[in-house]
Amino acid sequence: MNFLQALIDATSAGAVYALAALGIGLVFGVLRLANFAYGEIITASAYTLVIVWPMNPVLAVLGAALVGVAVALAMNYAVFTWLRSQSSATLLIASFGLSILLQRIYEGVFGANVLSASVAGGLSTSIDLGAVRLNLLSVVTIVLAVLLLVGVQLFLTRTSIGLQVQAASADFRIARLLGVRSGLVIAVTFAISGFIAAAVAFVLTVQSGTVGPSFGVQPTLFGLIGAVIGGLRNLRGAVVGGFVVGVALSLLTSWLPPEINPFRTAFVYLLVIAVLVLRPNGLFSAGAGKVRT
Amino acid sequence: MRRDRKNPGLVPVPEWIGDVWTLVAPLGLLYLVTAIASGVSSSARVDLGYMLVNLVIVVGLSIFVSNSGVLSFGHLAFVAVGAWTMSLLTIPVEMKDSIMPGLLPVLRDASLPPLVAVVVAAVVGGILGLIAGAALMRLHGLEAGIATFALLMLVVQVLTYSTALGPKSGQSMVGIPQTLDLQAVLVIALLMVVAAWAYGRSRSARFLRASRDDITAAPASGIDVTKHRIIAFTVSGAVAAVGGALWAQTNRVVQASQFNLDFTFTTIAMLVIGGMFSLWGAVVGVIVVSVLNHVLGLLESGMQFGGVIVSLPSGSRLIIVGLVLIVVLILRPGGLTGGREARWPLRPRLTLDLSPKSVIRK
Amino acid sequence: MPERSSTPEASSGQNPILEVKDLTVAYGGVTAVAGVSFQVGPGELVGIIGPNGAGKSSTLLALAGAVRAKATTLTFDGTPLLGRKPEQIARSGFALVPEGHHIFGGLTVRDNLRLGEVARRGKQGLEATREWVLELFPILREFLGRQAGLLSGGQQQQLAIARALLSEPRLLVLDEPSLGLSPTAIDTVFDAITAVQRSGTAVLLVEQRAQQTVAAAARTHVLGEGRITMTLGPADATDAELLAKAYLGS
Numbered sequence A: 001m002n003f004l005q006a007l008i009d010a011t012s013a014g015a016v017y018a019l020a021a022l023g024i025g026l027v028f029g030v031l032r033l034a035n036f037a038y039g040e041i042i043t044a045s046a047y048t049l050v051i052v053w054p055m056n057p058v059l060a061v062l063g064a065a066l067v068g069v070a071v072a073l074a075m076n077y078a079v080f081t082w083l084r085s086q087s088s089a090t091l092l093i094a095s096f097g098l099s100i101l102l103q104r105i106y107e108g109v110f111g112a113n114v115l116s117a118s119v120a121g122g123l124s125t126s127i128d129l130g131a132v133r134l135n136l137l138s139v140v141t142i143v144l145a146v147l148l149l150v151g152v153q154l155f156l157t158r159t160s161i162g163l164q165v166q167a168a169s170a171d172f173r174i175a176r177l178l179g180v181r182s183g184l185v186i187a188v189t190f191a192i193s194g195f196i197a198a199a200v201a202f203v204l205t206v207q208s209g210t211v212g213p214s215f216g217v218q219p220t221l222f223g224l225i226g227a228v229i230g231g232l233r234n235l236r237g238a239v240v241g242g243f244v245v246g247v248a249l250s251l252l253t254s255w256l257p258p259e260i261n262p263f264r265t266a267f268v269y270l271l272v273i274a275v276l277v278l279r280p281n282g283l284f285s286a287g288a289g290k291v292r293t
Numbered sequence B: 001m002r003r004d005r006k007n008p009g010l011v012p013v014p015e016w017i018g019d020v021w022t023l024v025a026p027l028g029l030l031y032l033v034t035a036i037a038s039g040v041s042s043s044a045r046v047d048l049g050y051m052l053v054n055l056v057i058v059v060g061l062s063i064f065v066s067n068s069g070v071l072s073f074g075h076l077a078f079v080a081v082g083a084w085t086m087s088l089l090t091i092p093v094e095m096k097d098s099i100m101p102g103l104l105p106v107l108r109d110a111s112l113p114p115l116v117a118v119v120v121a122a123v124v125g126g127i128l129g130l131i132a133g134a135a136l137m138r139l140h141g142l143e144a145g146i147a148t149f150a151l152l153m154l155v156v157q158v159l160t161y162s163t164a165l166g167p168k169s170g171q172s173m174v175g176i177p178q179t180l181d182l183q184a185v186l187v188i189a190l191l192m193v194v195a196a197w198a199y200g201r202s203r204s205a206r207f208l209r210a211s212r213d214d215i216t217a218a219p220a221s222g223i224d225v226t227k228h229r230i231i232a233f234t235v236s237g238a239v240a241a242v243g244g245a246l247w248a249q250t251n252r253v254v255q256a257s258q259f260n261l262d263f264t265f266t267t268i269a270m271l272v273i274g275g276m277f278s279l280w281g282a283v284v285g286v287i288v289v290s291v292l293n294h295v296l297g298l299l300e301s302g303m304q305f306g307g308v309i310v311s312l313p314s315g316s317r318l319i320i321v322g323l324v325l326i327v328v329l330i331l332r333p334g335g336l337t338g339g340r341e342a343r344w345p346l347r348p349r350l351t352l353d354l355s356p357k358s359v360i361r362k
Numbered sequence C: 001m002p003e004r005s006s007t008p009e010a011s012s013g014q015n016p017i018l019e020v021k022d023l024t025v026a027y028g029g030v031t032a033v034a035g036v037s038f039q040v041g042p043g044e045l046v047g048i049i050g051p052n053g054a055g056k057s058s059t060l061l062a063l064a065g066a067v068r069a070k071a072t073t074l075t076f077d078g079t080p081l082l083g084r085k086p087e088q089i090a091r092s093g094f095a096l097v098p099e100g101h102h103i104f105g106g107l108t109v110r111d112n113l114r115l116g117e118v119a120r121r122g123k124q125g126l127e128a129t130r131e132w133v134l135e136l137f138p139i140l141r142e143f144l145g146r147q148a149g150l151l152s153g154g155q156q157q158q159l160a161i162a163r164a165l166l167s168e169p170r171l172l173v174l175d176e177p178s179l180g181l182s183p184t185a186i187d188t189v190f191d192a193i194t195a196v197q198r199s200g201t202a203v204l205l206v207e208q209r210a211q212q213t214v215a216a217a218a219r220t221h222v223l224g225e226g227r228i229t230m231t232l233g234p235a236d237a238t239d240a241e242l243l244a245k246a247y248l249g250s
């Protein structure tokens, strides 16, 4: 196993979970909702890709983005708007319920078995660069993640709405006193998180070519866990946390000796527990610095 | 102290009746539901068995959640460990040899009567709770939730892949003799309710509830929240493991993948729908969701109403339970019981009790 | 309750920009404001003073839509305020600088100021307003690129007022802007407040600095236990005994 190749694969795995953590962290910022049902947004986009791609790839990509945004907004208006004054714990439980509910609905609509189609099959090829064989998908994943991260960063800092999202994340009450429209800011945040979910769905469907009712659960779990160990209250920490979890998972897969390799996920969870015990406020809480107010 | 508004001189009920009632009501309700359901049909009897098992699991969960106010997504770890203990201690040795060839010799040779196995399961669950609690109980809020979930995943992964502790991954343990009948399960379930009630009245639980109500005030008042949380986690782990042992008894096929998100969801939904801050809430939640599940199960297999056959698509159970959960959270975030213990339902008794002591006590 | 004989009249002739009649605020069972009535005319500076817990902040938060309240009349510029969301009220030209200023410490001074522009009606005149605000608080111009959480307390208070002014409000409402500031910083803030009022913006000022407030305001209402107990005019500012009585209650 080539070192550089393993590193690139790990980076790309990290990029996927970093994106999931970003999508989850954005919504957590404004709403204090750790959205467990984020996975079902990913799944909805993935179904769109797998079903529409054989007919028309362009339409599939556009459709997946649109579906991601629509499902995210629908969740907001159907469920979370009604729970805005509730505690974080209540919101989390509600999103857990929503997640299970949607998985069963997908099962009812699309069947319990996976649907498969080769989505963007061309990306599964490798390019030979002398010593290294680069998986094209890994490269595309990394580029996509960087583009989205930069895009979100620009949106948050350069646009008025983005600034309002930041303000609402810091102190929703004060933001509203300045005229920040709560409903709009929350809706915009959900929409962006839905768009990011579609990107995650794209990468994962290209990778696997299949989608089933619980397709989005795994990336959401690891994204959420990454976000929590990175520090959900700080978006950058959340993204890095997601990245770290992905990298750890990938490196453990390639480097653990075969007899204990099945336990790689167990190691990741052990790592998560260790991080939480040692740094209860997130990996990067100390670096953030206490801001005077 | 509650007083009758219209007759300020009258104390509604002597306090001890109200206290005992918080135990008698859940026990009575449980007994009543069991008595009714066991007479309805054989399918109802099957679901009743699962209801009693879930009851023990949810009561175990509520021992920790309702007293500490911290949500746990990981209690199935204890259930899994309890089910494992029960299976390994009661499956005949020849059977173990054929499905679990890699089993540790100690576990291979261990064999105990089912009731003793239940007790051992409780001990194992308690030990796991103590160790995990010592590591995790300083965490709050979301971090605590994620940490307990990581604990569940860790346990499930180990049980899935470790051939020293069980079958090869993807295979299940079978051959668990069904020796505990519905009566025995009912008695154990009632005992667990009593245990939860008794724990809830202990000093430790009272301290913990004080910290639940005001997380910032408790440490300042000299209460060691972490210590009491560890105690609660241990007790709660032991009870949940008893639930796991009963589950193995009832289901008779045990596999690590069964302790998944759907199962986690079902137990949390039961607790939250009933009201996650009281024992009464746990009991009511389990009964309501179980009855709902039973009826939906009948509808899924098709049911005749007059001339019309109503049949729901399979899988609609969890959809409806999920919907009920969300609606309850929106309309009644404290759950159906509003998070209170059972209250004496009869109108005020004419007991004149105006001694200063009884007035001051809360 | 002895009413002051020299009660200053509300500016007559014009419709008040803010009219409050019988405002009540209760938190659970606790009544914080119990039937308060007053008015602010266009371009007027009106003060509210009173001891801790008198209900001053509650009154302001109720006006801004941030806490639930009841009133027989509560209008801003002729439109009722009750039942409207805080953001709607802010966008209608009502700017509240809450107690403890609450700037966004993680954002730059510039971004904090940009957030003040969210409630503006349109972009016209924006450049001029920015210029004017930065002239009012020159220190902010120096620190535009700095993280706002790193400013001193007095600078943060100035930033909070500047942020509110960028929405070009018709009524600026300030909750204890001098809280925790040094005497020179207080002077800067009071100078800015009078400058704002002279520019034609009405100001409602809640303060603990009784003397300074009474001197600057057309009328100053004394709040005690959720009620207005006294109303003072600028002439009363030199009457130390009266001011002391205003605080101690009658």
Ligand SMILES: Nc1ncnc2c1ncn2[C@@H]1O[C@H](COP(=O)(O)OP(=O)(O)OP(=O)(O)O)[C@@H](O)[C@H]1O
Binding pocket: C027, C030, C031, C032, C050, C051, C052, C053, C054, C055, C056, C057, C058, C059, C099
């Ligand atoms: N959110 C709240 N919940 C419950 N009670 C509150 C709340 N906010 C204020 N109060 C109570 O309402 C009363 C009035 O408080 P308020 O903050 O309006 O006083 P204030 O005049 O602004 O005092 P200060 O000068 O200390 O700022 C106080 O008794 C306070 O304890």
Ligand SMILES: [Mg+2]
Binding pocket: C056, C057, C058, C099, C175
């Ligand atoms: Mg105040």
